[in-house]
Amino acid sequence: MIEIKNLCKSFGDKEVLKDISAVFESGKTNLIIGQSGSGKTVLIKNLVGLLEPTGGEVLYDGRNFVAMDKKEKASLRREMGMIFQSAALFDSMTVLENVMFPLDMFSSMTLRERIHRARTCLDRVNLTGTDHKFPGELSGGMQKRVAIARAISLNPKYLFCDEPNSGLDPKTSLVIDQLLHSITHEFGITTIINTHDMNSVMGIGENIIFIYEGHKEWEGVSAQVMGSDNKRLTDFIFASDLLKKMRKAALEKGKTESFTL
Numbered sequence: 001m002i003e004i005k006n007l008c009k010s011f012g013d014k015e016v017l018k019d020i021s022a023v024f025e026s027g028k029t030n031l032i033i034g035q036s037g038s039g040k041t042v043l044i045k046n047l048v049g050l051l052e053p054t055g056g057e058v059l060y061d062g063r064n065f066v067a068m069d070k071k072e073k074a075s076l077r078r079e080m081g082m083i084f085q086s087a088a089l090f091d092s093m094t095v096l097e098n099v100m101f102p103l104d105m106f107s108s109m110t111l112r113e114r115i116h117r118a119r120t121c122l123d124r125v126n127l128t129g130t131d132h133k134f135p136g137e138l139s140g141g142m143q144k145r146v147a148i149a150r151a152i153s154l155n156p157k158y159l160f161c162d163e164p165n166s167g168l169d170p171k172t173s174l175v176i177d178q179l180l181h182s183i184t185h186e187f188g189i190t191t192i193i194n195t196h197d198m199n200s201v202m203g204i205g206e207n208i209i210f211i212y213e214g215h216k217e218w219e220g221v222s223a224q225v226m227g228s229d230n231k232r233l234t235d236f237i238f239a240s241d242l243l244k245k246m247r248k249a250a251l252e253k254g255k256t257e258s259f260t261l
């Protein structure tokens, strides 16, 4: 579980995160949503230590990350997996080498054990047999799955995903969402996903934090989005006329709980 308490972040006079408190539970897909520029990436960067908060606490299962020294932070970082917007794979390395990279860097496993572990992770994301391919030979969805395999190679307790569906078609995005969801449940990971994807919100939003201009405007689960009377949230989620009409029709039929995009 990750808990943030009164988190603030400013750049000079510019206040980007304003007193955000939230709990991200383990074994759940926690989503951070919000308009472009609302502060989602800055929030994730504060969580993983790429930025220092101006105020507040970040607690990893009770351990205050902000107050840790460099060595303690480095050790906690080994419990984190990260998936970036672009899959951020090493183009000159094979798929297997990419997945082995964190193991090479941070584990004391033998070569045989590292290969075995990397292959197990590739099997888990349905990429058996792609060991010797290079990222450039794979589709965008397959590259994301390699990135997921790499992110779980060290058995992370915490998984951070920045826009995991960017650049993917809706069907492939669903595959990635389902994979992240099932891995999260299977291994009891605290997963935090920064997303714009409304299918993800409705499909895997087990805990949703909606950030508006740097503050937490709303939180809930996907089944509560539809019936919410928070106008900023519904304007954001149901941005197009088509979605507004679908929401209206579903509300009229009283189908707020079962609505999916």
Ligand SMILES: Nc1ncnc2c1ncn2[C@@H]1O[C@H](COP(=O)(O)OP(=O)(O)OP(=O)(O)O)[C@@H](O)[C@H]1O
Residues within 6 Å of the ligand: 011, 014, 016, 034, 035, 036, 037, 038, 039, 040, 041, 042, 043
């Ligand atoms: N290093 C920085 N220095 C100054 N301002 C920054 C810095 N990083 C981010 N910001 C500002 O913080 C605000 C929030 O940015 P952030 O990248 O978190 O938005 P976002 O919600 O992730 O947007 P998007 O969905 O487009 O990625 C923006 O106004 C941005 O310009």
